[in-house]
Amino acid sequence: AQSVTQLDSHVSVSEGTPVLLRCNYSSSYSPSLFWYVQHPNKGLQLLLKYTSAATLVKGINGFEAEFKKSETSFHLTKPSAHMSDAAEYFCVVSLYNQGGKLIFGQGTELSVKP
Amino acid sequence: EPEVTQTPSHQVTQMGQEVILRCVPISNHLYFYWYRQILGQKVEFLVSFYNNEISEKSEIFDDQFSVERPDGSNFTLKIRSTKLEDSAMYFCASNTRGSTDTQYFGPGTRLTVL
Numbered sequence: 001a002q003s004v005t006q007l008d009s010h011v012s013v014s015e016g017t018p019v020l021l022r023c024n025y026s027s028s029y030s031p032s033l034f035w036y037v038q039h040p041n042k043g044l045q046l047l048l049k050y051t052s053a054a055t056l057v058k059g060i061n062g063f064e065a066e067f068k069k070s071e072t073s074f075h076l077t078k079p080s081a082h083m084s085d086a087a088e089y090f091c092v093v094s095l096y097n098q099g100g101k102l103i104f105g106q107g108t109e110l111s112v113k114p
Numbered sequence: 115e116p117e118v119t120q121t122p123s124h125q126v127t128q129m130g131q132e133v134i135l136r137c138v139p140i141s142n143h144l145y146f147y148w149y150r151q152i153l154g155q156k157v158e159f160l161v162s163f164y165n166n167e168i169s170e171k172s173e174i175f176d177d178q179f180s181v182e183r184p185d186g187s188n189f190t191l192k193i194r195s196t197k198l199e200d201s202a203m204y205f206c207a208s209n210t211r212g213s214t215d216t217q218y219f220g221p222g223t224r225l226t227v228l
Contacts, residue, residue, distance in 0.1 A: 043220055099212065101172075
């Protein structure tokens with residue numbers, strides 16, 4: 001069965017330091033993977049997606065993620081955190097043969113300290 | 115840039131009442147979805163809809179729930195007799211190709227059942 005596990009419920013970094021949000025997936029098929037961000041009282045915004053092309057995926061706002069099949073991981077990184085990055089981040093897997101159903105991880109709350 | 119819109123942003127209702135949550139997907143999209151997020155929990159898939167039919171539904175989507183595309187622009191979620199546990203944020207999403215294509219989310223409707 002397909003699933004997504006986000007390894008940290010809360011990550012706190014200082015402004016200007018690197019960000020690492022960890023995600024592991026389980027999928028019977030070659031997965032499509034996404035990272036979405038949710039700012040307070042806002043909807044879900046796509047950061048980036050992986051669909052079996054390049055394993056290093058670049059997204060918006062300086063974020064990127066690397067698909068590692070051997071580790072079944074899709075960790076999200078950013079070299080330098082900004083205060084505006086404070087939000088909830090969701091790792092998501094798409095189920096190819098189930099009507100486009102998305103499976104969400106439990107989310108990681110990112111705090112950025114000045 | 116086109117976006118998915120949802121109305122109302124916040125709906126308060128009494129237990130046992132019917133509610134209809136409305137969504138206007140992006141105009142050229144063909145696949146439509148509803149998800150919900152109970153406070154403090156994961157985002158959960160409810161239903162996917164294509165060509166005026168349900169493509170996939172979760173176990174949450176029981177006989178109390180229904181979806182409809184009443185015209186060329188709206189996509190609605192109806193809950194016939196609301197329960198306290200239906201209180202959640204409900205997100206609508208849409209895309210062009212279903213399956214592994216990126217889903218674009220609306221800002222959500224917060225439903226509070228008293």
